[in-house]
Amino acid sequence: MSCNTCQAPETAEERICRREKNEQGCTCTEFGCxxxxxxxxxxxxxxxxxxxxxxxxxxxxxxxxxxxxxxxxEDVKRRQHA
Structure with a gap:
Protein backbone atom coordinates (compact mmCIF):
# COMPACT_ATOMS: atom_id res chain seq x y z
CA MET A 1 0.00 0.00 0.00
CA SER A 2 1.10 3.55 -0.53
CA CYS A 3 -0.32 7.03 -0.38
CA ASN A 4 -0.02 10.12 -2.51
CA THR A 5 1.79 12.19 0.13
CA CYS A 6 4.63 9.81 1.00
CA GLN A 7 7.63 9.13 -1.14
CA ALA A 8 8.37 5.43 -1.16
CA PRO A 9 11.80 4.56 0.24
CA GLU A 10 14.23 3.17 -2.29
CA THR A 11 15.61 0.42 -0.08
CA ALA A 12 14.45 -1.79 2.78
CA GLU A 13 16.98 -0.03 5.03
CA GLU A 14 15.36 3.34 4.35
CA ARG A 15 11.96 1.85 5.18
CA ILE A 16 13.27 0.48 8.49
CA CYS A 17 14.85 3.83 9.37
CA ARG A 18 11.62 5.65 8.63
CA ARG A 19 9.71 3.16 10.76
CA GLU A 20 12.03 3.70 13.71
CA LYS A 21 11.59 7.48 13.42
CA ASN A 22 7.80 7.20 13.08
CA GLU A 23 7.55 4.94 16.13
CA GLN A 24 9.23 7.55 18.36
CA GLY A 25 6.14 9.75 18.45
CA CYS A 26 3.44 7.13 17.96
CA THR A 27 0.99 6.56 20.83
CA CYS A 28 -0.36 3.31 19.35
CA THR A 29 0.32 0.31 21.60
CA GLU A 30 -0.29 -2.34 18.92
CA PHE A 31 3.42 -3.16 18.67
CA GLY A 32 2.77 -6.53 17.03
CA CYS A 33 0.98 -4.91 14.10
CA GLU A 74 -15.05 11.77 22.74
CA ASP A 75 -11.27 11.64 23.19
CA VAL A 76 -10.92 15.08 21.59
CA LYS A 77 -13.64 16.46 23.91
CA ARG A 78 -11.84 15.06 26.97
CA ARG A 79 -8.59 16.71 25.87
CA GLN A 80 -10.30 20.07 25.32
CA HIS A 81 -11.87 20.04 28.78
CA ALA A 82 -8.76 18.84 30.60
Missing amino acids: KQHGYCCECIAKHRGRGQIPGCLFSEEGEKLHDRSLEAFL
Whole structure:
Protein backbone atom coordinates (compact mmCIF):
# COMPACT_ATOMS: atom_id res chain seq x y z
CA MET A 1 0.00 0.00 0.00
CA SER A 2 1.10 3.55 -0.53
CA CYS A 3 -0.32 7.03 -0.38
CA ASN A 4 -0.02 10.12 -2.51
CA THR A 5 1.79 12.19 0.13
CA CYS A 6 4.63 9.81 1.00
CA GLN A 7 7.63 9.13 -1.14
CA ALA A 8 8.37 5.43 -1.16
CA PRO A 9 11.80 4.56 0.24
CA GLU A 10 14.23 3.17 -2.29
CA THR A 11 15.61 0.42 -0.08
CA ALA A 12 14.45 -1.79 2.78
CA GLU A 13 16.98 -0.03 5.03
CA GLU A 14 15.36 3.34 4.35
CA ARG A 15 11.96 1.85 5.18
CA ILE A 16 13.27 0.48 8.49
CA CYS A 17 14.85 3.83 9.37
CA ARG A 18 11.62 5.65 8.63
CA ARG A 19 9.71 3.16 10.76
CA GLU A 20 12.03 3.70 13.71
CA LYS A 21 11.59 7.48 13.42
CA ASN A 22 7.80 7.20 13.08
CA GLU A 23 7.55 4.94 16.13
CA GLN A 24 9.23 7.55 18.36
CA GLY A 25 6.14 9.75 18.45
CA CYS A 26 3.44 7.13 17.96
CA THR A 27 0.99 6.56 20.83
CA CYS A 28 -0.36 3.31 19.35
CA THR A 29 0.32 0.31 21.60
CA GLU A 30 -0.29 -2.34 18.92
CA PHE A 31 3.42 -3.16 18.67
CA GLY A 32 2.77 -6.53 17.03
CA CYS A 33 0.98 -4.91 14.10
CA LYS A 34 2.98 -5.15 10.87
CA GLN A 35 1.89 -1.61 9.92
CA HIS A 36 3.12 -0.10 13.22
CA GLY A 37 5.44 2.74 12.28
CA TYR A 38 4.49 2.64 8.60
CA CYS A 39 2.04 5.53 8.81
CA CYS A 40 0.69 5.43 5.24
CA GLU A 41 -0.02 1.70 5.50
CA CYS A 42 -1.59 2.09 8.95
CA ILE A 43 -3.88 4.91 7.84
CA ALA A 44 -4.92 3.00 4.72
CA LYS A 45 -5.74 -0.10 6.79
CA HIS A 46 -7.86 1.80 9.32
CA ARG A 47 -9.52 3.96 6.67
CA GLY A 48 -10.58 0.80 4.85
CA ARG A 49 -12.21 -0.40 8.07
CA GLY A 50 -13.90 2.94 8.79
CA GLN A 51 -11.61 3.48 11.79
CA ILE A 52 -9.29 6.15 13.17
CA PRO A 53 -5.64 5.06 13.71
CA GLY A 54 -4.52 4.77 17.34
CA CYS A 55 -1.77 7.35 16.82
CA LEU A 56 -4.38 10.11 16.53
CA PHE A 57 -5.81 9.39 19.98
CA SER A 58 -4.40 10.63 23.25
CA GLU A 59 -2.48 8.03 25.24
CA GLU A 60 -5.54 7.56 27.44
CA GLY A 61 -7.93 7.25 24.49
CA GLU A 62 -5.67 4.85 22.60
CA LYS A 63 -5.62 2.41 25.51
CA LEU A 64 -9.38 1.89 25.09
CA HIS A 65 -8.69 0.23 21.69
CA ASP A 66 -11.94 1.63 20.28
CA ARG A 67 -10.98 3.07 16.88
CA SER A 68 -14.44 4.38 15.99
CA LEU A 69 -15.07 7.98 14.97
CA GLU A 70 -17.34 8.38 17.99
CA ALA A 71 -14.56 7.28 20.37
CA PHE A 72 -12.13 9.67 18.69
CA LEU A 73 -14.52 12.61 19.05
CA GLU A 74 -15.05 11.77 22.74
CA ASP A 75 -11.27 11.64 23.19
CA VAL A 76 -10.92 15.08 21.59
CA LYS A 77 -13.64 16.46 23.91
CA ARG A 78 -11.84 15.06 26.97
CA ARG A 79 -8.59 16.71 25.87
CA GLN A 80 -10.30 20.07 25.32
CA HIS A 81 -11.87 20.04 28.78
CA ALA A 82 -8.76 18.84 30.60
